[in-house]
Amino acid sequence: MHAMVINEFGGPQVLTETELPVPRPGRGQISIDTTHAAVGLVDVFFRRGDLAGRPDLPQPPLVPGLEVAGTVREVGEGVHDFQVGEPVVTLSQISLGGYASVTLAQAAMTVSLKGSGVDPAQAVAALPNATTAYLALTRVAHLQEGESVLVHGVAGGLAAPFVAVARSLGASRVIGTVSSQARIKDTEHLGLDQVFTSDRFVQDLDGRLVDVVVDPVGGEVRTASLDVLAPLGRILLVGHAARTPDIPLTGDDLWHRSAGMLGFEVGSYLHANPDAARPAAEKVVDLLAGGRLTLRVDELPMSEAAEAHRRLEAREVPGRLVLTI
Known part of the structure; x- marks a missing residue:
C-alpha cells in the first residue's frame, strides 16, 4: 500500500512516500480502503517531535493521520456491525495510520455513512x-x-x-x-x-x-x-x-x-472509553446530513502531504485540509 511515513522528526520534508505491507485487521478492528484523510495540527506536532516525550504515543517511524473516510475492506474477528464495501468515517485514533491507502481502525471508533448522503471529505473534515x-x-x-x-x-x-x-x-x-x-x-x-x-x-x-x-x-x-x-x-x-x-x-x-x-x-478519553464514541458521533451525523454543519475543505493529493503541513504551520488554511488517496 502507499503511505506517507515520518522516519525522523523535522520539517514537512520528512514526510516520505513509501510502500508498506497491507495491514490485516485484528479482533475488534476493520481495515478501510482510504479515500480521504484529515490533516490536523496534531499531525504537525507528531512530525516536529512536540509530543516525543509521551510514551503512550507512537514514535518514528510512523504513518500520521488520526481520521479517515473510505469503505470497509475487511472486518476482523468479533466485528458484526460493518460490511465490506460500506462507507465509513473514523473518529480520532491515537494509533494514527491515516496517510495511507489502507488504514486499520477500531470498529468502536468508526461510524457508518451508509444512507446518510454525507460527502466523505466533509465527513472526515467535520465529524470527528x-x-x-x-x-x-x-x-x-x-x-x-x-x-x-x-x-x-x-x-x-x-x-x-x-x-x-x-x-x-x-x-x-x-x-x-x-x-x-x-x-x-x-x-x-x-x-x-x-x-x-x-x-x-x-x-x-x-x-x-x-x-x-x-x-x-x-x-x-x-x-x-x-x-x-x-x-x-x-x-x-x-x-x-x-x-x-x-x-x-x-x-x-x-x-x-x-x-x-x-x-x-x-483521543485519550475515547481510548479509555471507546463505547462513548459511536453514540456521540451518531448524534452529530444529522447535522452534516441536514446541512447544518458545513466546513470549508481544501483537498490535496496524498503525495502533497508536506505542502499540507507547510500550509498549516503558515496558518494559510481557512477550514480543514484533507488528503485524497
Whole structure:
C-alpha cells in the first residue's frame, strides 16, 4: 500500500512516500480502503517531535493521520456491525495510520455513512471534531439550553464544529474569535452571532459575559477569557495551538470568580472509553446530513502531504485540509 511515513522528526520534508505491507485487521478492528484523510495540527506536532516525550504515543517511524473516510475492506474477528464495501468515517485514533491507502481502525471508533448522503471529505473534515464538540459540551461543560458560548480560533478545523453543535444543544448566542481581521471572512459560513479578533475580544464584548468558553488556543487568550466569564462559567480546554505557555493561575483565581477550567483530550478519553464514541458521533451525523454543519475543505493529493503541513504551520488554511488517496 502507499503511505506517507515520518522516519525522523523535522520539517514537512520528512514526510516520505513509501510502500508498506497491507495491514490485516485484528479482533475488534476493520481495515478501510482510504479515500480521504484529515490533516490536523496534531499531525504537525507528531512530525516536529512536540509530543516525543509521551510514551503512550507512537514514535518514528510512523504513518500520521488520526481520521479517515473510505469503505470497509475487511472486518476482523468479533466485528458484526460493518460490511465490506460500506462507507465509513473514523473518529480520532491515537494509533494514527491515516496517510495511507489502507488504514486499520477500531470498529468502536468508526461510524457508518451508509444512507446518510454525507460527502466523505466533509465527513472526515467535520465529524470527528463535531463528536469532540458534542462530548465536550455535554459531558464536560454541561452546556444548558439558553447559555452563551465563546469559541476561540473558530476559523480552525477543531473549533469550527463547536458552533453548530452548540446551536443544536440550545445555545442562545455563539461568538467566535480569530487571529486577525483577515480571517473573519473565513467564518461567514458558520452562522456566528459575532466574530472578534483574539487581541480585542475582551474590549469588544464590552462587559457582556459568556457562560462557556471553548479554547483550543491557550496562552494569553486562555487567561484573558476569565475576564469575560459569567459566574459559574466554564472554560473548556481542548487544545493548545499557541506557541506560548499558559500564564499560571491559582485555585483562588477560580474560586473568587466562581469559575472553572475543564480539560478534555478526546483521543485519550475515547481510548479509555471507546463505547462513548459511536453514540456521540451518531448524534452529530444529522447535522452534516441536514446541512447544518458545513466546513470549508481544501483537498490535496496524498503525495502533497508536506505542502499540507507547510500550509498549516503558515496558518494559510481557512477550514480543514484533507488528503485524497
